[in-house]
Amino acid sequence: MKYLLPGILLLVMTVNYRTASADDILIDDHILHFDDIQENFQNLNFKDEKKIRPGSSVFEIIEKHFMSNGLGERWAVVTIKNTSPGKRLLKNENIVATHANGSQSIAQNLDEALDGNEILTKAVLFGIHKFPILTIETR
Numbered sequence: 001m002k003y004l005l006p007g008i009l010l011l012v013m014t015v016n017y018r019t020a021s022a023d024d025i026l027i028d029d030h031i032l033h034f035d036d037i038q039e040n041f042q043n044l045n046f047k048d049e050k051k052i053r054p055g056s057s058v059f060e061i062i063e064k065h066f067m068s069n070g071l072g073e074r075w076a077v078v079t080i081k082n083t084s085p086g087k088r089l090l091k092n093e094n095i096v097a098t099h100a101n102g103s104q105s106i107a108q109n110l111d112e113a114l115d116g117n118e119i120l121t122k123a124v125l126f127g128i129h130k131f132p133i134l135t136i137e138t139r
Contacts, residue, residue, distance in 0.1 A: 029070030035132050044134060046102030054106075054138045055093035058084040062119065066133045074099070074126040074133050082114035089113050095124060095138050100131035 063079040074097065082088050090112040097105050108125045126133060 032067040032069050032073070032075060035066040035068055044098060044102075046098070052096050052104040052106065054096045055091070056139055057090075057094045058082060058088055059090060059094055059114075059138045061095075061136065061138055063121075064136055067123075068132060072128040072130060074105070074129050076124050076126065076133060076136055077121065078124050078136065079119060079121040080114075080138070081119045082117060085116040087113060087115050090120070095136055097126040097133045097136045099129050100134055103129065103131065105129065 060081045060083050061078060062081055065077045067075040067077065076097065078095065080090065080095075082090075090110050092107045092110045095107040095110065097107075099105070105126045108127055110122075110124060112120060112122065114120055126136075
């Protein structure tokens, strides 16, 4: 009798204990989180013969914050300025990301017309990568 009560209590606790289901994990993997970048990576010098340079443009990156999720999607919230007095088209090839292993990728969801001196903030996708984004650049 003295072991019956703890046994029943253990059984009730086991039945009521809920583990994460596959659906919960899949949903969580889609949620974007801001990446913790500890340093300002300005002097990166990866050895890579296939270095991607952003297309020549009149855009200036004012601010950037990197995000990712459990699926490996790499995003950046970018505030960018058209430094030209005239209207310009912001395209994918205008922004390039450098990842922690030295690989690079171009933006995938840009096609924005910006008026002269206009400033725009946008979430920009850089694809799926194992390594986080260290920096992005334009020229």
